[in-house]
Amino acid sequence: MILQTKHLVKEYGTGDTRFYALNDVNLQIGAGEFVVIMGQSGSGKSTLLNMLSGLDRPTSGEIILDGIHLNRLNDAERTLVRREKIGFIFQFFNLIPVLNVLENVTLPLRLGGEKNKKWERRAKELLAIVGLSDKLTSRPAELSGGQQQRVAIARALLSRPALIMADEPTGSLDSKTSKDVLELLKSCCSQFNQTIVLVTHDAQVASFAERVLFMKDGRLADELFIHPDESLRSQQIAEIYRRIEMIA
Numbered sequence: 001m002i003l004q005t006k007h008l009v010k011e012y013g014t015g016d017t018r019f020y021a022l023n024d025v026n027l028q029i030g031a032g033e034f035v036v037i038m039g040q041s042g043s044g045k046s047t048l049l050n051m052l053s054g055l056d057r058p059t060s061g062e063i064i065l066d067g068i069h070l071n072r073l074n075d076a077e078r079t080l081v082r083r084e085k086i087g088f089i090f091q092f093f094n095l096i097p098v099l100n101v102l103e104n105v106t107l108p109l110r111l112g113g114e115k116n117k118k119w120e121r122r123a124k125e126l127l128a129i130v131g132l133s134d135k136l137t138s139r140p141a142e143l144s145g146g147q148q149q150r151v152a153i154a155r156a157l158l159s160r161p162a163l164i165m166a167d168e169p170t171g172s173l174d175s176k177t178s179k180d181v182l183e184l185l186k187s188c189c190s191q192f193n194q195t196i197v198l199v200t201h202d203a204q205v206a207s208f209a210e211r212v213l214f215m216k217d218g219r220l221a222d223e224l225f226i227h228p229d230e231s232l233r234s235q236q237i238a239e240i241y242r243r244i245e246m247i248a
């Protein structure tokens with residue numbers, strides 16, 4: 001088990017304005033699993049992702065990442081765990097404007113003092129997979145939104161983090177590039193035993209996962225295991241829509 005929560009609660013406000021963004025969330029995610037979180041706007045998906053990755057603290061409950069109780073760590077300790085174990089693919093790409101594409105992708109490792117040809121080679125491989133081989137020396141401002149998103153994806157995958165946290169990672173991509181990125185993420189699970197937790201509103205995207213968790217009002221409301229057979233994809237997508245309707 002790589003990631004687990006026990007009775008996770010996140011409250012905002014007090015008294016009359018008290019509001020539970022997460023209300024007793026218990027989940028277990030195995031190493032190498034590809035899990036998607038779905039749910040209506042405001043159901044708590046981003047809050048859950050922020051807690052799971054140690055970006056924010058729960059009001060109560062436990063989060064155990066690779067045997068480490070995140071809720072028992074201080075901010076500095078959580079930052080270290082995050083840096084070592086988690087790759088982030090969020091909507092805000094956070095690329096460094098003065099660095100080119102290749103430098104942006106290798107930056108996290110260079111900050112950690114690792115500088116060698118192996119990483120540069122791997123960065124180029126990842127950039128080739130996401131279709132950016134001809135943009136290695138471009139600056140972020142010279143790229144489209146979708147291209148910037150792909151740079152951020154390559155950057156998140158470079159160090160082969162145990163856990164990849166993604167929030168609408170294919171939101172700015174066309175359907176062909178989106179499929180390539182999802183296949184790349186899948187291969188991270190199957191080849192390197194990396195674990196993916198991905199938030200999306202898109203049933204098509206969710207159908208690439210192994211398991212879909214459905215949130216409602218801060219709780220886990222339903223769970224669907226996706227059949228790995230590609231020929232059943234359209235049926236799986238229909239079933240995802242059905243589950244969304246059921247909890248609406």
Ligand SMILES: Nc1ncnc2c1ncn2[C@@H]1O[C@H](COP(=O)(O)OP(=O)(O)OP(=O)(O)O)[C@@H](O)[C@H]1O
Nearest residue numbers: 012013020021039040041042043044045046047048
């Ligand atoms: N800092 C905050 N203070 C008060 N309420 C908050 C705060 N952050 C989130 N919330 C509330 O918690 C609930 C869950 O928010 P969250 O962002 O997790 O939803 P979501 O499922 O990710 O939604 P979306 O799909 O729109 O991104 C929402 O009702 C939101 O208004």
